Amino acid sequence: MFNNLKRSTIYKLAAKAYHRFKSSxxxxxxxxxxxxxxxxxxxKNFKPFPQEWLQGLTNSGWPYKPEDAETLNYEQYTCHGCGITDRDRLYILFLEKMLDRHKQHSILEFAPRPALSGFLKNMPNVMHRSSDLFMDEVDDKLDIQDLHLYNNNSFDVFICSHILEHVTDDLKAMKELYRILRPGGFGITMVPILEPVTETREDPFVTDTSLRLKYFGQADHVRLYAKQEFINRLASVGFKVKLYTVDDFGKELFQRSGITQKSVLYVVEK
Ligand SMILES: [Zn+2]
Known part of the structure; x- marks a missing residue:
């Protein structure tokens, strides 16, 4: 009897705790x-792109809508669990597909974001290094226009995501990226691409943050690339540029991973 009572109390408590957990x-x-x-x-979903960021852009006079972006899932943006964005999810799908499990790969990540970095560091076949001029928690404090700490041909892979639109001399940075990549290696090289933009917009005299927001889409951006010009600039330093789309990954995988069907991954090869 005592045992039964005790057991039923335990069950009740457990059920209550489970219910609380389930509704958490x-x-x-x-x-x-x-x-x-x-x-x-x-x-069930990912978190949407922060409404206040979109509102800030609209208020600045930025003429584009979030759906004009080539690779941005503003409805399913960051993960509730690890905080990773849709474009970083795309990089992971690509890296998992491309990296040989039986080989070690040296990966250099510029301006590392915690969720992606954490993932890369946990990959058993990856030697991860990070680099940025302004961030404190990086292995190497370097300007991407002058990567003097790295020898020629020293990395198998680099990730340069949403960096080049911040850099004054992007061609110099691209030449450095080409120099440090080993022949046969590849780099994920992404910038914001907006489908209606057909001419690259850049003006070194636009330094006012509110004007940069209006013209380039962010207070610390120095240009807004047109798609073809971005590809041409990468190719001009020697890279072979490849674009990966839903045709390479499959509709179902993009959908399940919260990546829009029109997303494009820019990969450079040496
Ligand atoms: Zn996650």
Missing amino acids: KYLAKKGTGFYCPGCKKYW
Whole structure:
């Protein structure tokens, strides 16, 4: 009798705790609609792009809509679990596909973002190094226009995501990227691309932050690339430029990972 009572109390408490857990904020977001390649968990959705950022752009006079971006899932943007964005999820899908499990790969990540860096550092076949001029928590404090700490042909892979639109002399930076990449290696090289933009917009005299926001889309951007010009500049320093789309990954994988069907991954090879 005593044992039965005790057992039923335990059951009740356990049921209560389970119910509380199930209705918790965390589980409310769990579901089967999406799968995060970063934390390898299933989610009902991802968090949307912050509304206040979009509002800030609109207020500045920026003429584009979020859906004009080639690679941006503003509706399913960051992961509830690991915080990774849609473009970083795309990089992971690509790296998992491209990296040979039985080989070690040296990867240099510029301006590392915690979620992606954490993922890369945990990959058993990756030797990760990070570089940035302004961030404190990096291995090497370097200007991407002058990567003097690195020898020629020293990395198998680099990730240069949303950096070149901040850099004054982007051709100099691209030449440095080409120099440090080993022959046969590749680099993920992404910048914001907006489909309606057909001519690159850059003006070194636009230094006012509100004007930069209006013309280039962010207060610390110095240009807004047109797609073809971005490709041409990368090719001009010697890179072979490859674009990977949904045709390379599959509609279902893009959908499940919260990546829009029109997203494009820019990869350079040496
Ligand atoms: Zn995640």
